[in-house]
Amino acid sequence: METMLVQGCCTQKFLVTAPVALQRKGYSDVGGVSRLRKHHSPLTGLSLVVRPVQAHDAKRRYGQSSIVASAVSTSAAPESAPAPPKQEADVRVQKITDDTIILRCCSLERLKFEIEYGLKRGTTDNSYIIKGGSQTALIDVPDQSFTEGFISSLKSTIDLKDIRYLIIGHISPKRIVSATALAEALPEGARPIEIYCSNPAAQQLKGALSPEILEKSYRINIVKGDECLDLGGGHKLQFHLTPTPRWPDSLCVYDPANQLLFTNKLFSAHTCRESGFDVEGWEEYVEDWRFFFECMLSPVPKQARAALEKLPIVAQFSVPSYSGRQGLGVLKADLQYVISSVLSALKLPIGTTALLSSGSAQGKDLVCAALCPLHGPVVRSSLTELVREYRVWTEKKLKEVEEATIAVIYASAYGNTAALAQAISRGITKVGVGIESVNAEICTGEELASIIKSCSGFVIGSPTLGGHMPTPVKDALGVILKDTDARSKPCGVFGSFGWSGEAIDEIEQFLKDGGFQFAFPAIRCKFKPTEATLQTCEESGTDLAQSVKKTILKQKRATGGPQYVVASNVEQAVGRVVGSLCVLTAKVGDAESAMLASWVSQASFVPPGITIAVAKDRAVEGLILTGSKFAISVLGQGKSGPVSKQLLKPFKPGENRLDGLTTKQAESGLYYLSDAIAWLECTVKSRIETGDHWVLYATVDSGKLEDAQTLTAVHQRKTGARY
Numbered sequence: 001m002e003t004m005l006v007q008g009c010c011t012q013k014f015l016v017t018a019p020v021a022l023q024r025k026g027y028s029d030v031g032g033v034s035r036l037r038k039h040h041s042p043l044t045g046l047s048l049v050v051r052p053v054q055a056h057d058a059k060r061r062y063g064q065s066s067i068v069a070s071a072v073s074t075s076a077a078p079e080s081a082p083a084p085p086k087q088e089a090d091v092r093v094q095k096i097t098d099d100t101i102i103l104r105c106c107s108l109e110r111l112k113f114e115i116e117y118g119l120k121r122g123t124t125d126n127s128y129i130i131k132g133g134s135q136t137a138l139i140d141v142p143d144q145s146f147t148e149g150f151i152s153s154l155k156s157t158i159d160l161k162d163i164r165y166l167i168i169g170h171i172s173p174k175r176i177v178s179a180t181a182l183a184e185a186l187p188e189g190a191r192p193i194e195i196y197c198s199n200p201a202a203q204q205l206k207g208a209l210s211p212e213i214l215e216k217s218y219r220i221n222i223v224k225g226d227e228c229l230d231l232g233g234g235h236k237l238q239f240h241l242t243p244t245p246r247w248p249d250s251l252c253v254y255d256p257a258n259q260l261l262f263t264n265k266l267f268s269a270h271t272c273r274e275s276g277f278d279v280e281g282w283e284e285y286v287e288d289w290r291f292f293f294e295c296m297l298s299p300v301p302k303q304a305r306a307a308l309e310k311l312p313i314v315a316q317f318s319v320p321s322y323s324g325r326q327g328l329g330v331l332k333a334d335l336q337y338v339i340s341s342v343l344s345a346l347k348l349p350i351g352t353t354a355l356l357s358s359g360s361a362q363g364k365d366l367v368c369a370a371l372c373p374l375h376g377p378v379v380r381s382s383l384t385e386l387v388r389e390y391r392v393w394t395e396k397k398l399k400e401v402e403e404a405t406i407a408v409i410y411a412s413a414y415g416n417t418a419a420l421a422q423a424i425s426r427g428i429t430k431v432g433v434g435i436e437s438v439n440a441e442i443c444t445g446e447e448l449a450s451i452i453k454s455c456s457g458f459v460i461g462s463p464t465l466g467g468h469m470p471t472p473v474k475d476a477l478g479v480i481l482k483d484t485d486a487r488s489k490p491c492g493v494f495g496s497f498g499w500s501g502e503a504i505d506e507i508e509q510f511l512k513d514g515g516f517q518f519a520f521p522a523i524r525c526k527f528k529p530t531e532a533t534l535q536t537c538e539e540s541g542t543d544l545a546q547s548v549k550k551t552i553l554k555q556k557r558a559t560g561g562p563q564y565v566v567a568s569n570v571e572q573a574v575g576r577v578v579g580s581l582c583v584l585t586a587k588v589g590d591a592e593s594a595m596l597a598s599w600v601s602q603a604s605f606v607p608p609g610i611t612i613a614v615a616k617d618r619a620v621e622g623l624i625l626t627g628s629k630f631a632i633s634v635l636g637q638g639k640s641g642p643v644s645k646q647l648l649k650p651f652k653p654g655e656n657r658l659d660g661l662t663t664k665q666a667e668s669g670l671y672y673l674s675d676a677i678a679w680l681e682c683t684v685k686s687r688i689e690t691g692d693h694w695v696l697y698a699t700v701d702s703g704k705l706e707d708a709q710t711l712t713a714v715h716q717r718k719t720g721a722r723y
């Protein structure tokens with residue numbers, strides 16, 4: 001079994017707070033802190049500067065002796081390391097209604113190297129203030145990248161001592177930094193803020209906030225069901241717990257006074273535009289919403305459905321705004337207005353799928369004028385479409401789960417292993433195989449045993465903490481090893497580590513000894529993933545899902561399912577449609593990929609544009625999202641043989657596909673083939689979903705004819721059922 005070493009970010013600071021905080025999360029065997037003192041990693045040129053915290057300080061903050069460790073680069077950063085995101089303190093304050101304000105912490109850059117930021121349109125981290133008749137509530141605090149700007153904007157918007165309640169829809173170690181800063185900014189003599197949050201969020205807060213802050217500044221109230229919190233003036237806030245494996249703490253809030261639903265991660269998008277609202281309309285945002293859904297919710301369709309059932313949203317009609325719209329746009333806005341008015345008048349929830357039947361009893365409907373998510377715009381003009389499409393997307397994913405599932409099992413203390421799991425999941429969903437996402441911290445042994453029994457393959461991921469895998473992963477592995485049938489199911493191992501990475505080796509060894517079949521080499525990621533790491537994860541997920549699909553197809557054929565048949569008339573006819581034979585190359589950060597493409601055609605004169613069809617499960621697909629650049633090398637007749645041979649062979653995840661081919665680099669950094677008869681550099685303008693392919697429309701930014709004598713190679717086919 002080969003093991004890949006995937007190198008991550010070279011500078012990471014972390015506070016070793018684990019002894020208390022992680023134990024509360026079930027990481028009871030975290031220890032080995034003394035190992036930190038010795039560490040020097042020759043691999044990245046990193047040295048760990050390990051500084052013992054003053055004993056009394058450590059005890060005060062973490063309840064037992066602790067150390068603070070920071071990894072500092074002692075040599076130049078390796079080229080593959082991503083630059084840390086630069087943050088301007090840009091917090092925009094905007095009124096949503098007379099008494100509700102949004103604080104949008106804006107970043108125009110890709111904030112994190114996690115797949116959900118792949119469209120690179122920046123993001124916003126939203127907090128909301130509701131000024132009720134008698135009390136004021138703050139909903140959510142942002143990521144630590146925004147802490148300073150957030151606190152100063154909050155101070156200039158309201159008097160901090162007026163904040164009576166802090167409602168936490170989602171918490172993470174990075175948001176706890178902002179919660180701590182808020183507590184520290186409270187004026188002397190201010191009464192403690194009452195926090196309302198789910199049980200998992202409460203456990204995190206109690207484990208990470210200092211005893212002084214817990215004593216002086218906050219009182220934690222755990223929301224158990226669908227309780228209410230009265231702010232006066234009709235603002236009788238209703239809580240709705242909507243947990244998923246990635247966000248077990250997720251809590252949504254409905255304010256009937258303004259008909260606003262605070263949806264946390266649901267209906268979020270990573271994009272940062274001028275307005276805080278979706279004023280530009282559905283077409284402008286659909287790709288952002290869909291991409292966020294694909295990355296974050298399609299791996300958990302059952303939980304997404306449960307959340308949607310708990311939130312029977314009814315659109316409150318609103319008069320359409322025509323700013324910036326003309327012709328058809330105005331007609332569409334009018335139509336949308338009529339539809340939402342009818343739905344609203346009839347008190348019908350949006351969409352009519354089976355998903356809605358339970359939970360949407362009269363009187364329980366959440367009549368919404370707008371959805372207020374944690375990231376991206378407040379959804380007002382596209383509310384009807386977005387809610388309906390969420391249900392359609394969820395149903396589609398549920399159908400895939402019925403056919404076959406791959407269990408993605410992991411635990412993650414700081415989010416790095418979770419980011420790998422998310423990327424693997426995307427690779428799996430690209431093939432159309434369902435996912436059962438399992439957070440080992442919250443899944444019981446019985447639940448996991450039944451998931452393992454019914455899945456067609458699995459991956460298991462773990463951080464290394466104190467030289468081992470944490471207890472929840474160990475328990476999960478025990479369940480897997482016990483199931484003798486699971487040995488015939490393809491599997492994979494992954495994990496993030498700091499310097500030694502024993503957890504990944506241990507899991508791999510246990511599975512190897514148990515006779516399990518690995519679908520891809522173990523993925524070992526040092527701290528945070530880079531784009532190349534994410535690409536490797538995605539490709540690994542795709543490989544695993546393809547092998548599961550092949551097995552299922554074989555089984556179906558063996559039991560009298562669809563057999564190979566001679567191409568039909570239609571297929572033979574379609575096979576006569578040909579395109580130019582080209583090589584597409586793409587590069588995003590340290591991730592690169594290439595594919596042989598024969599479905600390439602010119603699509604516009606002005607600007608010069610082309611279309612290219614890319615199969616959904618193609619490795620390069622994640623690098624050619626809207627806005628990305630790619631190169632096309634047009635192959636010449638009689639010259640395409642070696643190139644086709646190289647690019648059509650099977651590749652391991654992360655393997656260099658252009659190995660052995662001579663390339664040149666354009667000014668943009670993109671590679672093209674040296675013996676291409678022409679090359680083009682293009683920008684993806686839009687993507688259309690067409691069954692099993694994405695059709696990209698791209699404009700051509702530059703290009704050159706290199707060989708005027710040779711004609712373009714064309715791939716002749718016998719059937720349109722294959723390339």
Ligand SMILES: Cc1cc2nc3c(=O)[nH]c(=O)nc-3n(C[C@H](O)[C@H](O)[C@H](O)COP(=O)(O)O)c2cc1C
Pocket residue numbers: 014015016017018019030032035411412413414415416417418462463464465466467468496497498499500501502526527528
């Ligand atoms: C308390 C603690 C102990 C750790 N022990 C180890 C260790 O023994 N070996 C190692 O390679 N990394 C160790 N690490 C580093 C983590 O594995 C690393 O931060 C990893 O990215 C965490 O993954 P996660 O974000 O999925 O939790 C430790 C980190 C903490 C906080």
